[in-house]
Structure formats: C-alpha cells, structure tokens
Amino acid sequence: MLEMVPPHARRRPVGTGSAASFLALLALAVQLSAGPALAQGTQLADWSDADLATAGALRDRALKGTSAYEHVSSLVTEVGPRLAGSPGDEAAVRWAMNRLGKLGFTGVRTQDVLVPRWIRGTTEVTLLGPAAQPLVAATLGGSIGTGEEGIEAQVVEVASLEALTAMQAGDIRNKVVFINQRMERTKDGASYGTTVKNRTQGASAAGNLGAVALVIRSVGTSDERFAHTGRMTYDVSAPRIPAFSLSNPDADTLSRQLKTNKQLRLRLKSTAREMPPAWSANVIGEIPGTDRAGEIVLLGAHLDSWDLGQGALDDGAGVAIVVEAARLISRLDRKPSRTIRVVLFANEEFGLSGAKEYARLIGDEQAKHVLAMEADTGIGPVIRLESQVAPEFLGAIEKMRAAMQPLPIEGGSNNASGGADLGPLRSLGVPVLDPVLDASLYFDVHHTMNDTLAKVDAKVLDQTVAAYAVAAYLAATKQGDFGRLAPVPFNR
Ligand SMILES: [Zn+2]
Structure with missing residues (x-):
C-alpha cells in the first residue's frame, strides 16, 4: 500500500x-x-x-x-x-x-x-407478551414475504453474524433470530462495512440453522425510529426465510425485553414479493x-x-x-x-x-x-x-x-x-x-x-x-x- x-x-x-x-x-x-x-x-x-x-x-x-x-x-x-x-x-x-x-x-x-x-408491500412487526407493542421495522430488500398468515415465534438474540454461525441448529430451530449489532458512527462510514453483512448474509445463516425469520438491528446510526432497508441475498442452498430490520430504538426495546423474558415472541408479517x-x-x-x-x-x-x-x-x-x-x-x-x-x-x-x-x-x-x-x-x-x-x-x-x-x-x-x-x-x-x-x-x-x-x-x-x-x-x-x-x- x-x-x-x-x-x-x-x-x-x-x-x-x-x-x-x-x-x-x-x-x-x-x-x-x-x-x-x-x-x-x-x-x-x-x-x-x-x-x-x-x-x-x-x-x-x-x-x-x-x-x-x-x-x-x-x-x-x-x-x-x-x-x-x-x-x-x-x-x-x-x-x-x-x-x-x-x-x-x-x-x-x-x-x-x-x-x-421487488415489491415491498406492507410490513408489520409486533412484540407480544405483557408489554405488547408494534415495532418500527422494514422488510429487507429482496426478502420473501411471510404469507397472509404471518409468522409468530420465540426470539433468540445473537451479537453478530459470526456468533450466529457458531450456534447449533437446536438453539435456533423454529425461532426468530435477532442479530443485535450496532453500527458505530465514524467520519468515513467504515463501520457500515463491518455490520452490513448481518443484512446481506444473516437470513441464509439463520435459515441454514432452521430459523423461521431474521430480524436485525438497523445498519444505521440514527437514534430516531427509522428502520434501515437495503439489499439482502439468499444462498442458493439455504432455506429462504423472511428478513426484517428494526429501528435502533426498537432494537433496544426488544433487547431489553429479552433480558427478563427469554420466552419472548414476535409476530411478523410482510407482503413483499418478487416480480419478473x-x-x-x-x-x-x-x-x-x-x-x-x-x-x-x-x-x-x-x-x-x-x-x-x-x-x-x-x-x-x-x-x-x-x-x-x-x-x-x-x-x-x-x-x-x-x-x-x-x-x-x-x-x-x-x-x-x-x-x-x-x-x-x-x-x-x-x-x-x-x-x-x-x-x-x-x-x-x-x-x-x-x-x-x-x-x-x-x-x-x-x-x-x-x-x-x-x-x-x-x-x-x-x-x-x-x-x-x-x-x-x-x-x-x-x-x-x-x-x-x-x-x-x-x-x-x-x-x-x-x-x-x-x-x-x-x-x-x-x-x-x-x-x-x-x-x-x-x-x-x-x-x-x-x-x-x-x-x-x-x-x-
Ligand atoms: Zn447509493
């Protein structure tokens, strides 16, 4: 260099x-x-x-x-x-x-x-349980939808894509994986490169372990309730599962709830679809x-x-x-x-x-x-x-x-x-x-x-x-x- x-x-x-x-x-x-x-x-x-x-x-x-x-x-x-x-x-x-x-x-x-x-359609992510509330979310670009019936499942939080790939299928099967990694604010945006892989590769990594959906913390630095979209891709060999992002404050909410309630569930619905x-x-x-x-x-x-x-x-x-x-x-x-x-x-x-x-x-x-x-x-x-x-x-x-x-x-x-x-x-x-x-x-x-x-x-x-x-x-x-x-x- x-x-x-x-x-x-x-x-x-x-x-x-x-x-x-x-x-x-x-x-x-x-x-x-x-x-x-x-x-x-x-x-x-x-x-x-x-x-x-x-x-x-x-x-x-x-x-x-x-x-x-x-x-x-x-x-x-x-x-x-x-x-x-x-x-x-x-x-x-x-x-x-x-x-x-x-x-x-x-x-x-x-x-x-x-x-x-690709058409986004509508997105609904709802936190269930005693403090039930809608979360601000976006369907990730290229994601499949959930079907009209939606998905309801328990949530497992992981710290990063690397932490996810190190897990066993037994920990994740039939659950929603939540990758909770924050993008740091830097002058040249370098942190984007290290966190964006959660968005691009997370769904296939979770799908390979039997998860039913992926939710990530937005790959963005805003503390306001704006969810960050962007392109995700599926590995040819991996099962395709729907993928969402949560705004930073909503990712905080979910993570806080999970600390006291390991059984916490989410309801997810997306009408996203691919066109010719x-x-x-x-x-x-x-x-x-x-x-x-x-x-x-x-x-x-x-x-x-x-x-x-x-x-x-x-x-x-x-x-x-x-x-x-x-x-x-x-x-x-x-x-x-x-x-x-x-x-x-x-x-x-x-x-x-x-x-x-x-x-x-x-x-x-x-x-x-x-x-x-x-x-x-x-x-x-x-x-x-x-x-x-x-x-x-x-x-x-x-x-x-x-x-x-x-x-x-x-x-x-x-x-x-x-x-x-x-x-x-x-x-x-x-x-x-x-x-x-x-x-x-x-x-x-x-x-x-x-x-x-x-x-x-x-x-x-x-x-x-x-x-x-x-x-x-x-x-x-x-x-x-x-x-x-x-x-x-x-x-x-
Ligand atoms: Zn651009």
Whole structure:
C-alpha cells in the first residue's frame, strides 16, 4: 500500500515494497529517456499554468454557489422514490434525459439495462407478551414475504453474524433470530462495512440453522425510529426465510425485553414479493473534449434509490454533484481536451446492474477511460482524496488535491475502491479517483424514510461539487494519463 506524498514533495513517491520501488524507478527511467517531452527537470509537467489557473477559477466559481441543490430538489420533487424497475425508476430515466439535455450535455443517450423487480408491500412487526407493542421495522430488500398468515415465534438474540454461525441448529430451530449489532458512527462510514453483512448474509445463516425469520438491528446510526432497508441475498442452498430490520430504538426495546423474558415472541408479517425483471436504463451525457475527445474521464452516480425515502442523499446528491461538476466545466472558456462523460447508473442498490452492463458494453473503449470517479455517499464535504492509479502518478493526484485548497482535504491511500458502481470498470484496469465524503451523518438517513431533501445542505453540496469539478477538469486536461490497473475478475 502506498501513502500520498506530502504537498511539498516534488519527487515521485516510492512504495514500501521493493516491487513498487522498482516501478517508480522504472517510471523515472522512462521519463528520463523521453528527452524533449520533459519539462521541469526530470518531471513531466502534468498541467500547464493556464490549466491550473482554470481549475482554481472553477473551484472558486463553485464555492460561490452552484445549481447542485436545484438538481436534487428537481429529482426528488418531480420523481421521488425510484426503486429499480418501478414506475419511479422509469420516471427518473426520463428526468435524467431531460435534465442533461436542457443543461447542454451532448450525446445524451440511454443504455437499456434489465433489473430485478421487488415489491415491498406492507410490513408489520409486533412484540407480544405483557408489554405488547408494534415495532418500527422494514422488510429487507429482496426478502420473501411471510404469507397472509404471518409468522409468530420465540426470539433468540445473537451479537453478530459470526456468533450466529457458531450456534447449533437446536438453539435456533423454529425461532426468530435477532442479530443485535450496532453500527458505530465514524467520519468515513467504515463501520457500515463491518455490520452490513448481518443484512446481506444473516437470513441464509439463520435459515441454514432452521430459523423461521431474521430480524436485525438497523445498519444505521440514527437514534430516531427509522428502520434501515437495503439489499439482502439468499444462498442458493439455504432455506429462504423472511428478513426484517428494526429501528435502533426498537432494537433496544426488544433487547431489553429479552433480558427478563427469554420466552419472548414476535409476530411478523410482510407482503413483499418478487416480480419478473423489468427494463431500466443507464443515462449518459457528455461534455465533449477538444483534441483528445476520444479519451474519457468518467463521472458516475446512481439514478435508482430505495423506496422508503426520496433518495435525496442516496443518491440524488451524487447525481447532482457529478452533473453540476460537468456542467460547470462546460461553461469554461478553456475547454478540457478529453471528454467528460457523466453516467447515471441503473440499479446500484439491487445488484449493480447498470454498472455491470456499462462495463460489458464498452468493449475496447475501456482502454480510453483515463480516470473514473463516483459520488455515492451523500452530500459531503470531501474530507480525503484517495485513489487507485499506477503508483508513478501519485504525484499528479497530490497536485489535484493541492488545486482543491483551501478546501481542507487530506491525502489518502492508493488502494481506494472508487465506489460500488466503479467496481466493474476498475476490474478492467480503469484507474479511479475516490473523493471520500464526510459520512458522519449520512448513515442516520441512508436507506430510511428519512432520506429526504430536508437533509441536503446546499452549501456543503457546493463544496463537494468544487472538489469534483477540479478533479474532473484536471483529469481531462492532464498531459499523459494515470496508467492502468492490473485487471482482476469482477465477482459481485
Ligand atoms: Zn447509493
């Protein structure tokens, strides 16, 4: 793993491993042999002074106020929730086509994508016994329903997915498993990665041991009564059981009751059901480059959302950030030499259908994708700039970060994922830049009915747009590229 070089360092960063050091030396040797192309001693000039000045002006322009809030507001007001394959999803595709067209993007087009179609129906979770009461719950995305008759059974609490898989079938058979693990609040949302497996894998782990249903503590940080949905999956070989989440306060209630009543029972009812797959689409629009128009800097976000809220943060904000960053660049006098391509992906939430289809359809054009960036963690601001580029280009990433100042953005690692929708592209070898957004408050509302426009702060959104616009503009004007990553199989 490589760390960023400090801003003052002019030399190429050298990796901790000997292979990375060798690569860095090799890169230096290649540059030394390049002769006439060299500027500033042994280093290629990544950008002209005019490019850097334009990036600075672009940043200042964005910080004065952008139209990003207006884009989110329009999406959630005119479309609202847009679960993959739903009428809202279809409306979102139409909205995006119109919006990109009106904003002056060129080559506005769709790519048809087949998406799974799941309907939530109604959810009822009731605590039985002496303190009987309804609990605030959500059916997890992709769960089967319970049937009209519902399910009533005793509850067994476990601390984590690992604790569940270590249990014996005798402890769990014919019971409801309750995974009670709290997601911790962190600035970069890292705790999501450790708790989300309860949601994705819990039902099959419990089903394998003979449980009749799964209930988890919401994978979210809110102390309010908002249950968190999100995708779950079934192992092919495991019995399928319905899966629910409880809001954090309701998970507390259940756990407290269980301390004094081991026989406690729950009644669960869900009318969730799967429908045949439906058509959706990726929506694409471009800001054309000048002399290297065939080369692409990709800005991605996803157009679909969960059904409970309005998808204002997830991922209306991301859509607004990338659309507005590209729009601001299109208004510059000094045009970028590469094309900036905005891709609004279909169905991220239910299995990355749009991202996979985009990567499948690009064919040889993948080699022309110079850098890809995604926005999918709310409004921001950007707190850290991570990347996954060929190590010899980390100096350029550092200069991009410097161009974002005075925004207080730290340097980060060079092993960034770049985001879910960039996975298939990254696996083809496309380098990624990953502006890490402040997610301290994001997981309070993510995937809940509280994901509404009320949580979008226009000023913060403008700061994020400023960072994305600077990065996209510099990537689209840079002399030379960011190298390529080693291709790896994509399995998700
Ligand atoms: Zn998202």
